[in-house]
Amino acid sequence: MNSLYKEIESIRGRFAADLESVSPGQESEILRHRYLGRKGALNALFKKMAALSVDEKKEAGAAINELKNELSLQLEEKNASSIRQVKNREKSDFTLPGYPFPMGTLHPITTAVSEILGIFSRLGFDVATGYEVETDWYNFGSLNFPENHPARDMQDTFYTESGHLLRTHTSPVQTRYMTSHQPPVRIVAPGRVFRNEAVSARSYCVFHQIEGLYVDKKVTFRDLKGTLDLFGRMYFGKSAKIRFRTSFFPFTEPSAEVDVSCFLCQGKGCRVCKQTGWLEILGCGMVDPNVFTSVGYNPESVTGYAFGMGIERMVMQKFGIHDIRLFYENDKAFLSQFY
Numbered sequence: 001m002n003s004l005y006k007e008i009e010s011i012r013g014r015f016a017a018d019l020e021s022v023s024p025g026q027e028s029e030i031l032r033h034r035y036l037g038r039k040g041a042l043n044a045l046f047k048k049m050a051a052l053s054v055d056e057k058k059e060a061g062a063a064i065n066e067l068k069n070e071l072s073l074q075l076e077e078k079n080a081s082s083i084r085q086v087k088n089r090e091k092s093d094f095t096l097p098g099y100p101f102p103m104g105t106l107h108p109i110t111t112a113v114s115e116i117l118g119i120f121s122r123l124g125f126d127v128a129t130g131y132e133v134e135t136d137w138y139n140f141g142s143l144n145f146p147e148n149h150p151a152r153d154m155q156d157t158f159y160t161e162s163g164h165l166l167r168t169h170t171s172p173v174q175t176r177y178m179t180s181h182q183p184p185v186r187i188v189a190p191g192r193v194f195r196n197e198a199v200s201a202r203s204y205c206v207f208h209q210i211e212g213l214y215v216d217k218k219v220t221f222r223d224l225k226g227t228l229d230l231f232g233r234m235y236f237g238k239s240a241k242i243r244f245r246t247s248f249f250p251f252t253e254p255s256a257e258v259d260v261s262c263f264l265c266q267g268k269g270c271r272v273c274k275q276t277g278w279l280e281i282l283g284c285g286m287v288d289p290n291v292f293t294s295v296g297y298n299p300e301s302v303t304g305y306a307f308g309m310g311i312e313r314m315v316m317q318k319f320g321i322h323d324i325r326l327f328y329e330n331d332k333a334f335l336s337q338f339y
């Protein structure tokens with residue numbers, strides 16, 4: 001019996017020494033095999049219990065089991081600390097290549113807006129902003145829309161329950177700005193606009209516009225042509241040409257649609273310009289005297305021009321994008337092309 005206890009103590013001592021010499025993460029399985037395995041030192045002790053009396057067996061069994069638990073625990077701790085050490089070593093290996101983090105990019109609409117605003121600010125225009133929720137007066141009335149104009153129809157305009165509406169164009173920024181500023185006024189107004197239209201590849205319920213307005217004494221249509229001609233060349237390239245076609249808008253008289261020569265085919269005719277050699281980019285005209293009256297300006301003493309362009313359409317033309325909905329789907333594959 002006594003020799004059994006001596007052997008327990010001796011195993012405990014040997015195990016402690018072996019454990020000390022074990023290198024991290026390598027030999028603990030050998031030790032487990034040597035001490036706790038089927039042919040290990042502890043099983044050999046259990047076998048020696050056969051010669052003992054029943055009471056002695058009970059006592060010796062408990063002592064050996066205690067040793068067994070103790071050794072298992074120490075081995076587990078050793079393993080855990082080995083894993084920690086290996087992990088720490090990995091953490092501090094500064095020679096490993098870093099993980100690539102995907103970077104976000106500017107949305108193509110954001111890029112186009114800031115590029116266009118940059119051009120007009122170099123031409124002396126200030127940036128003005130307005131409200132996305134507007135009154136009927138600023139969105140239509142102040143801009144010389146007759147009461148029965150089709151654009152006021154419920155089909156085209158989103159109305160709120162409070163009787164306001166989501167602006168259908170950025171033009172209310174013009175009249176808001178003029179009611180609080182005296183001429184000369186020279187502004188560009190970027191923003192989101194809303195139309196209650198069927199969503200398709202060509203039209204969406206939300207899109208972006210940039211509005212321009214210049215009011216002063218003796219502003220002429222020639223100033224408008226000169227400004228837009230310069231803008232066309234700065235945005236689309238030096239060889240870009242501009243042409244004006246007569247049109248109609250309630251808030252300008254005379255009014256014109258402006259086309260730029262197709263930058264893809266240089267005017268020869270291609271799929272994007274539908275073989276015409278021209279791309280429609282904006283609407284413009286001389287501010288209607290009724291608009292000046294509605295904001296408290298004297299139409300006898302000031303004149304001015306205004307223009308407005310749809311950003312989505314310009315970006316679609318520039319990059320050959322065929323579906324306007326792509327701008328609003330947040331599809332990473334689409335957006336990552338504009339890195």
Ligand SMILES: [Zn+2]
Nearest residue numbers: 262265270273
């Ligand atoms: Zn073309």
